[in-house]
Amino acid sequence: MAIKQCVPPFAAIAKAEPAIKGARNPDLTAVQDFLIRFGYLEEGKCQAAELDSPTSEALIKYQEYYNLSPTGDFTQATRDQMTKGRCGMPDMIRGIEFTAECAWERFRLTFAFDSETGDIRGSAELQAVRNAFRTWAVASPLVFSEITPDENPDILIGWRPARDFDHNMGGGVLAHADFPPGCSIIASRLPLPLHFDDSEHVWTIGAAANAFDVETVALHEIGHLLGLGHSRVAGSVMFPSVNDNFIMRTLTADDIFGIRTLYPFT
Ligand SMILES: [Zn+2]
Ligand SMILES: [Zn+2]
Numbered sequence: 001m002a003i004k005q006c007v008p009p010f011a012a013i014a015k016a017e018p019a020i021k022g023a024r025n026p027d028l029t030a031v032q033d034f035l036i037r038f039g040y041l042e043e044g045k046c047q048a049a050e051l052d053s054p055t056s057e058a059l060i061k062y063q064e065y066y067n068l069s070p071t072g073d074f075t076q077a078t079r080d081q082m083t084k085g086r087c088g089m090p091d092m093i094r095g096i097e098f099t100a101e102c103a104w105e106r107f108r109l110t111f112a113f114d115s116e117t118g119d120i121r122g123s124a125e126l127q128a129v130r131n132a133f134r135t136w137a138v139a140s141p142l143v144f145s146e147i148t149p150d151e152n153p154d155i156l157i158g159w160r161p162a163r164d165f166d167h168n169m170g171g172g173v174l175a176h177a178d179f180p181p182g183c184s185i186i187a188s189r190l191p192l193p194l195h196f197d198d199s200e201h202v203w204t205i206g207a208a209a210n211a212f213d214v215e216t217v218a219l220h221e222i223g224h225l226l227g228l229g230h231s232r233v234a235g236s237v238m239f240p241s242v243n244d245n246f247i248m249r250t251l252t253a254d255d256i257f258g259i260r261t262l263y264p265f266t
Pocket of ligand 1: 087088219220221
């Protein structure tokens, strides 16, 4: 098994001291970068390293999203939430909550694998992703079939370096995917990606300290590939952050409502 240099999620934010509106501190730049990266703050709209009004307003949106006290300050609770491992897809797009608008126009979709992780013996990680597809298939009229990468799959799954060519996962992002054609923000054509960061995190099957369960993360990312955005409902599969040493392999009422809105059973 390869030894990895695991990076705690968002280490630069973890070092930043709590700060109130008006504060100036170079560590705040990492907080602002985070808010920009996940859609809460528009790039170029704030003064770097200063907790100015746009930054404070973005913090309020973030705090409301995560059910924290909406003070507009960089609080300890905000820092704790920001330093959890999370999905690379934004929560907001230009400050507006992303909501699912695009669904596939067909119910039969194909997927393929182009790489594995060295963290797991054999190919159990592939089976974990297949299980996650099955969980969504059971809850919807969708049908997924596995093909090979050279058969033009709709979705191509793999373990990638953190600085992936199509989306930078560096810093604390566990994985990324994309939204269906018409709403895609990463891929300009098929296949859509389902990419796990294989540089900064340890992947596992089941709950293990300092490692992430493949099926748990795959279940979340497949939700995006089907058209779901992030959910504010804590404990739902589509909530943006996830803990290590944790499994979440079943859909909640919130997730099922979302998928059936996009793909009703007729
Ligand atoms: Zn996500
Ligand atoms: Zn990627």
